[in-house]
Amino acid sequence: ENKGDNNFSFAGSVIPDPHIDLIEADKDLTADYPLDSEYIQLIHLKIRLLEDLHLEKFEKLISICLRQNLIDTMAPLKYLKNKEKIEELDFYDNRINHISKHINEFPNLKILDLSFNKIKHIKNLKNLENLENLYLVQNKIETIENLEKLIKLTSLELGGNKIKKISENLNYLTNLQELWLGKNRIYELENLDNLRNLKILSIQANRITKLKNLSKLINLEELYISNNGIETLEGLENCEKLTIIDITSNKIKKLSCLSHLINLTDLWCSYNYISDFKNVEQELQKLPNLECVYFEHNPLQTDNPTSYRRKLKIIIPQLKKIDATF
Numbered sequence: 001e002n003k004g005d006n007n008f009s010f011a012g013s014v015i016p017d018p019h020i021d022l023i024e025a026d027k028d029l030t031a032d033y034p035l036d037s038e039y040i041q042l043i044h045l046k047i048r049l050l051e052d053l054h055l056e057k058f059e060k061l062i063s064i065c066l067r068q069n070l071i072d073t074m075a076p077l078k079y080l081k082n083k084e085k086i087e088e089l090d091f092y093d094n095r096i097n098h099i100s101k102h103i104n105e106f107p108n109l110k111i112l113d114l115s116f117n118k119i120k121h122i123k124n125l126k127n128l129e130n131l132e133n134l135y136l137v138q139n140k141i142e143t144i145e146n147l148e149k150l151i152k153l154t155s156l157e158l159g160g161n162k163i164k165k166i167s168e169n170l171n172y173l174t175n176l177q178e179l180w181l182g183k184n185r186i187y188e189l190e191n192l193d194n195l196r197n198l199k200i201l202s203i204q205a206n207r208i209t210k211l212k213n214l215s216k217l218i219n220l221e222e223l224y225i226s227n228n229g230i231e232t233l234e235g236l237e238n239c240e241k242l243t244i245i246d247i248t249s250n251k252i253k254k255l256s257c258l259s260h261l262i263n264l265t266d267l268w269c270s271y272n273y274i275s276d277f278k279n280v281e282q283e284l285q286k287l288p289n290l291e292c293v294y295f296e297h298n299p300l301q302t303d304n305p306t307s308y309r310r311k312l313k314i315i316i317p318q319l320k321k322i323d324a325t326f
Contacts, residue, residue, distance in 0.1 A: 036058075040066075043066070064086065067094075072094070077103070083106050084106075091114050097120070098119060113133075117139055119141060122136065122144065134155070138161070142161070152175055153173050155176070157178075160183045162184065164184070176195050179200070181201075181206070182206070184205075187209075189211065189212055192216065192217060193213070197219055199221045203228070204225065208229065214239060223245050225250070242261050243265045244266040247267075264290050265292065266291070275298065276300075293322055296323045309322050
């Protein structure tokens with residue numbers, strides 16, 4: 001017998017203990033919030049029905065966070081009375097399978113997080129011209145679409161979907177500063193030319209074999225391209241503001257197109273085929289801000305296990321960190 005269990009099991013059925021006060025799941029969760037609350041945060045509470053929260057009674061709301069619940073539709077948002085004041089909607093990790101048309105009724109929304117749901121299509125966002133951050137990580141999205149009106153967007157996260165192509169739809173997002181596309185099925189870097197303000201590009205764990213079409217990204221500071229099939233470092237001639245490059249787990253045999261990147265502080269190259277210290281010296285020695293490199297699991301390291309670190313320090317004296325060791 002389980003002394004801590006308030007239910008009794010009999011012949012495969014569970015009989016609730018009659019002495020327990022049974023509370024309907026959602027209705028009392030907002031009872032303690034003052035009616036003039038600007039922020040509602042109800043996380044990991046097994047909420048199923050948005051309408052049962054009666055959020056319409058809070059007429060000064062700015063932010064609604066309902067992370068890690070069991071909500072499958074956003075439609076009840078239509079009952080909110082102060083849609084023009086709402087700046088943030090967070091439904092991270094629920095069971096939502098489509099973006100409700102009522103999202104379009106929030107003209108001043110700045111942050112929308114629908115990550116870790118079951119969404120297949122990007123839609124119903126055309127009126128969100130003030131949206132700055134859109135998070136759609138880990139859904140079932142196949143196409144980047146219907147983003148052309150989001151002209152103030154600065155951060156777009158689409159990692160962990162089923163996207164095969166960087167679509168022309170991105171050309172409208174000229175204020176975009178961060179683009180996260182990791183863990184998709186993308187074969188080619190394309191349609192990035194208009195993203196002149198982009199500072200971070202992450203396209204890790206895709207199917208990229210060639211670095212190209214980056215020449216217009218003159219403000220790019222961080223490039224994450226690990227776990228692809230890239231054989232040659234190229235196309236970075238105009239990316240002089242780069243501070244971090246992650247090319248871990250590719251097929252690179254020698255360094256190239258790096259010697260002009262005077263702002264580079266971090267170069268992560270583990271799990272490649274780099275073997276030539278002279279090549280490393282030529283590309284990296286004159287980079288004044290380079291502090292951290294990772295070369296573990298390259299022939300450079302595996303063929304020279306005792307002398308590898310010492311050699312790197314000699315040829316790149318400005319280094320402060322080699323393979324996570326100071």
